[in-house]
Amino acid sequence: MKKFLLVLITxxxxxxxxxxxxxxxxxxxxxxFIDDVTYLYISPFKYxxxxxxxxxxxxxxxxxxxxxxxxxxxxxxxxxxxxxxxIGTFKILATFVTSRRQANLVVTxxxxxxxVDSSVQLDYELAVQYAISDGESITRPAPxxxxxxxxxxxSIATPIASVLEGNVYFRLANGVxxxxxxxxxxSVTFTLEVL
Amino acid sequence: MMxxxxxxxxxxLLVPVMLFSAESFFILDATDWVQGSGxxxxxxxxxxxxxxxxxxxxxxxxxxxxxxxxSANAIAAVGVAGVSHNIKYTFDTHGGKFVSQSDPSxxxxxxxxxxxxxxxxxxxxxxxxxxxxxxxNNQGISDSTMLPNTKxxxxxxxxxxxxxxxxxxxxxxxxxxxxxxxxxxxxIIMEELSNADLTHVAENDDYIATITISWECYNNNCTGNxxxxxxxxxxxxxxxxxxxxxxxxxxxxEPTSNALSLNLKDMLINxxxxxxxxxxxxxxxxRIANDAPDPYEWRNHLYAFLSASPNYNSSSQKFLFRNNLxxxxxxxxxxxxxxxxxxxxxxxxxxxxxxxxxxxNSGNFLDLKDYSKPSTDYYSKFTDRFGQSYYAIxxxxxxxxxxxxxxxxxxxxxxxxxxxxxxxxTYSSKYSTYVxxxxxxxxxxxxxxx
Numbered sequence: 148m149k150k151f152l153l154v155l156i157t158x159x160x161x162x163x164x165x166x167x168x169x170x171x172x173x174x175x176x177x178x179x180f181i182d183d184v185t186y187l188y189i190s191p192f193k194y195x196x197x198x199x200x201x202x203x204x205x206x207x208x209x210x211x212x213x214x215x216x217x218x219x220x221x222x223x224x225x226x227x228x229x230x231x232x233x234i235g236t237f238k239i240l241a242t243f244v245t246s247r248r249q250a251n252l253v254v255t256x257x258x259x260x261x262x263v264d265s266s267v268q269l270d271y272e273l274a275v276q277y278a279i280s281d282g283e284s285i286t287r288p289a290p291x292x293x294x295x296x297x298x299x300x301x302s303i304a305t306p307i308a309s310v311l312e313g314n315v316y317f318r319l320a321n322g323v324x325x326x327x328x329x330x331x332x333x334s335v336t337f338t339l340e341v342l
Numbered sequence: 343m344m345x346x347x348x349x350x351x352x353x354x355l356l357v358p359v360m361l362f363s364a365e366s367f368f369i370l371d372a373t374d375w376v377q378g379s380g381x382x383x384x385x386x387x388x389x390x391x392x393x394x395x396x397x398x399x400x401x402x403x404x405x406x407x408x409x410x411x412x413s414a415n416a417i418a419a420v421g422v423a424g425v426s427h428n429i430k431y432t433f434d435t436h437g438g439k440f441v442s443q444s445d446p447s448x449x450x451x452x453x454x455x456x457x458x459x460x461x462x463x464x465x466x467x468x469x470x471x472x473x474x475x476x477x478x479n480n481q482g483i484s485d486s487t488m489l490p491n492t493k494x495x496x497x498x499x500x501x502x503x504x505x506x507x508x509x510x511x512x513x514x515x516x517x518x519x520x521x522x523x524x525x526x527x528x529x530i531i532m533e534e535l536s537n538a539d540l541t542h543v544a545e546n547d548d549y550i551a552t553i554t555i556s557w558e559c560y561n562n563n564c565t566g567n568x569x570x571x572x573x574x575x576x577x578x579x580x581x582x583x584x585x586x587x588x589x590x591x592x593x594x595x596e597p598t599s600n601a602l603s604l605n606l607k608d609m610l611i612n613x614x615x616x617x618x619x620x621x622x623x624x625x626x627x628x629r630i631a632n633d634a635p636d637p638y639e640w641r642n643h644l645y646a647f648l649s650a651s652p653n654y655n656s657s658s659q660k661f662l663f664r665n666n667l668x669x670x671x672x673x674x675x676x677x678x679x680x681x682x683x684x685x686x687x688x689x690x691x692x693x694x695x696x697x698x699x700x701x702x703n704s705g706n707f708l709d710l711k712d713y714s715k716p717s718t719d720y721y722s723k724f725t726d727r728f729g730q731s732y733y734a735i736x737x738x739x740x741x742x743x744x745x746x747x748x749x750x751x752x753x754x755x756x757x758x759x760x761x762x763x764x765x766x767x768t769y770s771s772k773y774s775t776y777v778x779x780x781x782x783x784x785x786x787x788x789x790x791x792x
Contacts, residue, residue: 170654170697170789173595177618177743178781179604179663181763186666186779215581218540229541230447240603240779276447280599290447309603314445 178309180242185250187339191235191315205232205317207259207269207325222321230274230290231318237277237337239310241303250303252310253338258295259331267327270295270320273335277313281305294320295333389590389626391415393440393450393549393580396534400455401488411457411529418574420555421525423461426506427568428560431526433553435496440549440578443594448544450535450578454553455491456500456526460511462519491531500526501560528553530576545581550594552576572736575624591625591644591735593788606663606673606745606780610760615744621679623710623737623788640735642700645789646708648677648741650693654787661693663745663780671775673759674746677784679708682740697789710735 194205194216206214209221219232241250254275261267276290293299303310315335325331400409422429433456439449492498502524503509509521535543556571577592601618609616625640651657665671678690688708695706749756752772762769763776 168789168791170787171592172652172654172788173593173786174652175595175597175601175619175784175786176781177604177663177784178602178779179606179609180779181607182777184777184779215545218537219544221541223541231541233445233448233544236444238602242603242605244605278446280603282600282603282605285599287446307603307605309600311597311599311602312444312446314447316447 178240180240183242183244183246183248184240185242185339185341186238186240187252187337188238189235189337190237192233204330205234207319207331209319210324220318222319222323229318230276230292230314230316231272232316233314234317235315235335237275237310237313237315239303239308239313239339241308241339241341243306247306249342250308251340251342252301252303253340254291254293254299254301254315254335255297255338256293256295256335257333259333261327262330262332264327264329267329267331269323269325269331271323271333272316272318272320273299274316274318275299275301275313276316277301278311279303279305280309280311282307282309285311290316292316389417389576390584390592391440391530391532391576391578392584393532393543393578394535395532397529397531398533399488399491399493399531400457400529401486403486411455411527415530415532416527417454417530417553417576418528418555419525420528420557421459421523422502422557423505423523425568426504426508427564428504429502429557429568430560431500431502432556432558433492433498433500433528434556435492435551435553438492438496440551440576442544442546443548443550445544445546448542448546448549450532450543450549450580451539452530452532452551453492453496455489455529455531456498457489457529458500459525459527460503460519460521461523462511463522490526493531502526543580545583547577547579547581547583549578549580550575551578575622591623591640591788591790593646593786594622594624595786596620596622604743607763609745610673610747611764613747613760615678615742617682617740617742618677619741619784621737621739621741621786623735625735641710643791644710644735645697645700645705645787645791646710646737647689647695647697647706647787648679648691648693649695649785649787650783651696652783652785654697654789657694657696659693661691661782661784663782665776666779666781668775668778671778673776673780674748675782676744676746678742678744679739680742688739697787700791708737708739710737 193203205216205220207220208214209217211217216232223229239250239252243249254273256271256273259269259271272292272294274290274292276287278285278287291299291301319325395414397410397415400411420431433454435452435454438453439451442448490498490500503511503521505521505523507520507522511519511521553574553576554571555574557569559568575594577594597619598617600616604616604618608614623644623646625644649657650659650661661675661677663673663675674692676690676692679688680686681688689706691706698705747758747760750759750762750772751757752762752769757769757772759776762772766773
C-alpha cells in the first residue's frame with residue numbers, strides 16, 4: 148500500500164536583532180527516505196503588500212505604474228514563453244527503489260473569477276519551472292506554460308527523483324486586462340500520479 | 343493502477359498598490375589601487391548591488407564621475423607589478439547575468455568594464471587618468487573608444503605590459519613614462535531596464551553573479567609561476583529589500599543534487615557519507631578608516647558554524663532527521679566541513695554549537711583566520727600605496743553528511759539501526775516504523791561582532 152502525504156511548508160520570516168552583533172544566516176533543508184515514498188509539497192505565496200477589505204493578494208491592474216508586479220503579470224508580446232510572477236513553490240520526492248514505478252505531475256487551473264460577479268472571468272497563463280534530480284545530476288527543463296483549462300503533464304521517470312526549486316508562475320493571458328474592480332480567485336490543482 | 347492526490351490551492355487576487363524605496367549600500371572605492379614589489383595583487387569588493395540602479399557604458403573621453411564609475415559599482419581591481427613578462431588576464435562573466443537563486447527564470451543582465459591604470463614610479467603614485475594609450479599594441483586610443491568590456495561577449499582578455507620598467511607608455515605629446523605596475527579596476531555596468539527586461543526581473547533578494555578572473559604568462563618560455571584564477575561573487579537585489587543586515591559580507595549555500603533525496607537506508611547500512619552542499623562566505627575588502635593605523639581584519643569579527651537552531655546564541659538539539667509522518671522517529675547525523683580537493687577536514691558539527699563570545703576558543707567555529715591556505719579557503723590580501731594591508735574572506739568549502747547509527751530498543755535489547763534496516767524480516771515491526779520520508783533544517787551561521 149502506498150502512502151501519500153501532503154505537507155504545506157510554512158514560509159518562515161526571519162527577524163534579526165538590531166545590534167552590533169548580527170547573523171545573516173543561511174538555511175538549507177535536507178531530506179531523505181527509507182524505502183519507496185512519494186511526496187508532494189505545495190507552498191503558495193501570500194503577497195501581503197497589497198490589501199483590500201482584509202484580504203491580501205496581487206494587484207492585477209498592470210496599467211498602474213505604481214504596481215511593482217505589473218511587468219510580471221501583464222501579457223507579453225511573445226505569449227507562452229516567459230514565466231511571470233512567482234505565486235508558489237512545489238517539491239516532489241518520488242523514490243521507486245524497489246517497485247521501479249513512475250510518476251507524473253499534472254497541473255491544471257481554471258480562470259480567475261470575480262467573487263461578486265462570476266460572469267467576470269480572466270484567462271491567465273500558469274507556468275511551472277523546476278529542476279529535477281536523479282540523485283546524481285540535475286537537469287532544468289524549459290518552463291511548461293499553460294492557459295486556463297489546459298492540462299500540463301510532467302513526467303517523473305527516474306528511480307529516485309527529487310524536484311528542486313519547483314516554481315509556479317502567474318501571468319494574464321494575451322489581451323486580458325482586469326477592468327472590473329474587486330476580488331478574483333482561481334484554483335490550481337496539482338495531481339501526482341503514481342503509475 | 344493509478345493513484346491520485348488532488349491538491350487545490352486557492353489564490354486570492356486583489357487590486358491595490360505597492361511601493362518601492364531607495365536603499366544605499368556600502369562598497370569600497372576601487373581607486374585605492376595597489377603597489378609594491380612582488381608579482382600579482384588581487385583584492386575584491388564583493389558586495390551587494392541594487393539591481394534597479396543604472397550604470398551606463400563608459401568611454402575614454404569622460405571622467406570617472408561622468409562615467410559614473412565610483413564606489414557604487416566598483417567590484418574589484420587586479421594588477422601586476424615588477425614582473426618582466428606580459429600577463430594575459432581573462433574575465434568571464436558566465437553569461438553576464440545576476441540570476442535569482444530561488445527563481446532562475448528571473449535575471450538582470452550586466453557586463454563589466456576594465457579601467458586600466460599604471461604607475462610610472464616604483465614607489466607607487468598611481469595615475470588616475472584613464473590609460474589612453476595601448477602599450478601592448480603601441481597605438482593610440484580615441485576618446486570615444488569604450489573601455490575594455492564584456493558587453494558583446496561574456497568573456498574578454500587583456501594583456502598587461504611588462505612592469506619591470508622596460509615598458510613605456512607614450513602619451514599623445516610623445517612623453518614617455520616607464521611602467522612599474524599596471525592594474526585594471528573592474529566595474530559593473532547595468533544599462534537602463536527596458537519594459538522587456540522588466541518581464542524577467544522580480545522583487546527577489548537572492549540574485550547572484552559570478553565573475554571568474556584568471557591570468558597566465560603571455561610570453562613564450564616564461565619562467566616562474568604566473569598563472570592562477572579566482573571567482574568574485576556578487577549578490578544583488580531588486581525591490582526595496584536587500585534581505586541582509588549588511589552589505590559587507592554574505593553567506594551562500596549551493597545544495598548538491600541529492601540533498602533532498604538521500605537514501606538513508608543505504609547510507610546507514612553501507613556507512614556512507616554524502617556531500618550535501620557547498621558553503622561560500624564572502625566579504626568585502628574593508629578598512630576601518632582612511633588613516634587607520636591597522637587594517638580591518640575580519641578574523642576578529644566573524645564566527646562561522648553550523649547548527650540545528652536558527653538562534654546563533656543557543657542550541658539544545660542535535661542534527662536530527664525527523665520522519666514526516668511521525669516526528670518522534672528520528673535519525674541523528676553530523677556535518678563535516680571539508681576541502682573537496684584534498685579532503686582536509688576543517689570541522690565537524692553535531693548541531694549543538696552556538697556563539698558565546700568573541701573568544702575564538704569559546705566555540706567550535708570554522709577557521710576563517712588562516713589566510714595562508716590555498717584558494718579554496720583564503721583571505722585575499724592587498725597592500726595599498728601607504729603600506730596598509732587589507733583582507734577579504736573568500737571562503738569556500740564542501741559539506742558532507744554522516745548518519746549516526748543509533749541504538750534502537752527491540753524487546754528490551756539495543757540493536758543498531760543499520761542492523762534493523764538490513765534485516766527487514768527479523769525486525770519487520772520496528773522496520774516499518776522507520777519507513778518514510780525524513781527532513782531536517784541546517785542553519786549556517788556567520789555571526790558578526792563589532
